[in-house]
Amino acid sequence: MRVRTFSRGQILQELQLRCQSLAANDNRGFKQEFEELNDVGKELSSRAGDLEANREKNRYPYILPYDHCRVRLSLQDSQPHSDYINANFVPGGGSERDFICTQGPLHNTMADFWRMVWEQNVRIIVMVTALRHKNMVLCDKYWPLERGTVCHGLVQVTTLTRKQGPDYFITTINLRQRGCPTERIVTHYYYPSWPDRGVPKDTSSLCALTEHVRQHLETIPCLGPAVVHCSAGVGRSGAFVTLLWLMQLCVRGIRPDIRAAVEDLRRHRMWMVQNLEQYIFVHRCLLHWLSGGSVGTSAHSQSQGGTSNAGQSQDRPHSSSARRGRRRHQHERPKPHPEQPHNSMQHLLHPGNLLRRLLPSSMQFNSHSHS
Numbered sequence: 569m570r571v572r573t574f575s576r577g578q579i580l581q582e583l584q585l586r587c588q589s590l591a592a593n594d595n596r597g598f599k600q601e602f603e604e605l606n607d608v609g610k611e612l613s614s615r616a617g618d619l620e621a622n623r624e625k626n627r628y629p630y631i632l633p634y635d636h637c638r639v640r641l642s643l644q645d646s647q648p649h650s651d652y653i654n655a656n657f658v659p660g661g662g663s664e665r666d667f668i669c670t671q672g673p674l675h676n677t678m679a680d681f682w683r684m685v686w687e688q689n690v691r692i693i694v695m696v697t698a699l700r701h702k703n704m705v706l707c708d709k710y711w712p713l714e715r716g717t718v719c720h721g722l723v724q725v726t727t728l729t730r731k732q733g734p735d736y737f738i739t740t741i742n743l744r745q746r747g748c749p750t751e752r753i754v755t756h757y758y759y760p761s762w763p764d765r766g767v768p769k770d771t772s773s774l775c776a777l778t779e780h781v782r783q784h785l786e787t788i789p790c791l792g793p794a795v796v797h798c799s800a801g802v803g804r805s806g807a808f809v810t811l812l813w814l815m816q817l818c819v820r821g822i823r824p825d826i827r828a829a830v831e832d833l834r835r836h837r838m839w840m841v842q843n844l845e846q847y848i849f850v851h852r853c854l855l856h857w858l859s860g861g862s863v864g865t866s867a868h869s870q871s872q873g874g875t876s877n878a879g880q881s882q883d884r885p886h887s888s889s890a891r892r893g894r895r896r897h898q899h900e901r902p903k904p905h906p907e908q909p910h911n912s913m914q915h916l917l918h919p920g921n922l923l924r925r926l927l928p929s930s931m932q933f934n935s936h937s938h939s
Contacts (some may be wrong), residue, residue, distance in 0.1 A: 575821070576818065579821075580858040582823065583854065587851050590851070598847065598848050601847075602844045604827075605831055608834040609835050612635070612838075614635060614838070616635055617654060619652075625654060627674055627800060628671070631671070637836050638653075638657075639670070639684055642687060653677065654671045654801070656668070656836050659833070660816070661813050666793055667794050667796055668794070668796070669795075669797065669805045679721030682710070682721065683721055685754065686723055688792045691752070691754055691792065692757070692784060693755070693756045693797075694797070695756065695758045695759065696762050696808050706764060712727040715728065715729075715730075722746040724745070725742075726741065727740075728742055728753075734773055734776050735761050737758040738757055739756040740755060741755070742754075759774070762774070762804050764798075764799055766846075771856040772861055775856050781794070782816060800842075802838060803842030803846055806830070807841050809833060810826065810830055810833065811850050814829060814850075814854055815854070824854060826854070
C-alpha cells in the first residue's frame, strides 16, 4: 500500500494551524485532547509490580509496569521474583519494542538495571532527569561520571569518555559481564536540566538532544531497544519518546499525530506524558524542530567506541565526523534478526507500523493471564 508523503514545509504548516486551533480559548483544544487520554490503559493489570516481593524495587509505589509488556529479566538461582524490574517495552514507530521506558535505578536495583541493559542488548541509554532536586534523590548514580570502573552484580561498567553537548552530556561506556569474553559499547545521554513533572526552559536544548539521539539511532544496527528513563519513567520519558518517534515520522514525510502516539504509549506504560504542560511542550518542540531548530545537530561520532578520544572529555561532537560515521555504518550494517523489524523504508512507511491506535492483535491478552 502506497503511503502519501508530505514535504517538511507542508507538515510544519499543517501542524502550526492545528496547534493554533488547539491553543485557542486558553488551550481549550489541548485540554480536551489530554483529558480524553486520562483513562487510556487504566484497565491494564500491573500485578507483578504490586507483589510484596517486588515492592521495594519500585521507586514510587503508585507507578508500576503493565504486566503484558513488562521487561522480564532472566531468573537468578531459580528465585521466582528475580525476573522483575520496573520497566516496560514501548513502541516507537517500528515495533512494540523500540524502546524500554523505566524508572531511575534505585541503589538496590542498579544490578538489575545493568542486567536488563546486557540481556536486551541495549546500546543507547537516555536519561532525562537530574540525579537530585534539592534534598530529593530522583535517580541513584548508576554509572561513573568520570573515567573509571564500577561493578553492579555480574556487570562491569567502565566510563571511557565524557563529552558535553548543549545542556547534555554524552558518555561512552564499556560493558563486560563476568564469565563472558565479549565487550559492548553503550552510549549514555544525560540531560539533567529537565525538571521533575515539568518542562525544560526552552525547546531548543531538548530538540538538540532528541535530534542527536535520532541521528545516532539511524547510524547503528538494530540490535536492541534504546532505554529511556527519568525518575519515574513516565512523564519526561514519555514526552521524549513521543518527540523522537514523531521526528522519525516527519523525516520520512509522514504527518505526525501526537495524540495517537501518546495514546499508544499509554497502552504500554502508565501516565506516559504525565501532564498537560508536557503534552503541549511536545507540540512546541516539534514545531521548533520542523521550523529548522536543531536540524543540523550532529550525530554521535563515537557510536562504536573504536574512535573514542579519551582525554577530550569536554569537547562537543562535530557534524563532519558524524557524517563520516553514518557513511561507514551504512556499509557495515548487518542484516536484521528475523524476529526484529527490518528498518527499511518499506517497513517504516507501512501504515501498521506508523501509529497504532489500538493494541495489535498479538497483544490481545486475557486479563487473567500470567504476569
